[in-house]
Amino acid sequence: MRLARIALLSLSLAGTAGVGIAVASPPGQGYAIVYYDEAGEPVGGAIANPCTGRYSSWGIQTDDFTKEVLYCEP
Numbered sequence: 001m002r003l004a005r006i007a008l009l010s011l012s013l014a015g016t017a018g019v020g021i022a023v024a025s026p027p028g029q030g031y032a033i034v035y036y037d038e039a040g041e042p043v044g045g046a047i048a049n050p051c052t053g054r055y056s057s058w059g060i061q062t063d064d065f066t067k068e069v070l071y072c073e074p
Helices: 001-019
Strands: 028-036 042-048 053-060 064-071
Touching: none
Parallel strands: none
Antiparallel strands: 028 042, 028 064, 042 053
């Protein structure tokens, strides 16, 4: 269930990436995601910068991914 919510959030954020605005995390908190193919090779990713609030992504999204929470140190 948690994986499905994260995947749904990722897909919805991908749609807002073209607009350049994505509100996905509390202030001072962001994330980095890496998507992998069947062989375990990275094929895409996304980052929500916790300090600037900017979102960017590359490649393709798959069901196999890792997510790391990032924090902005004041």
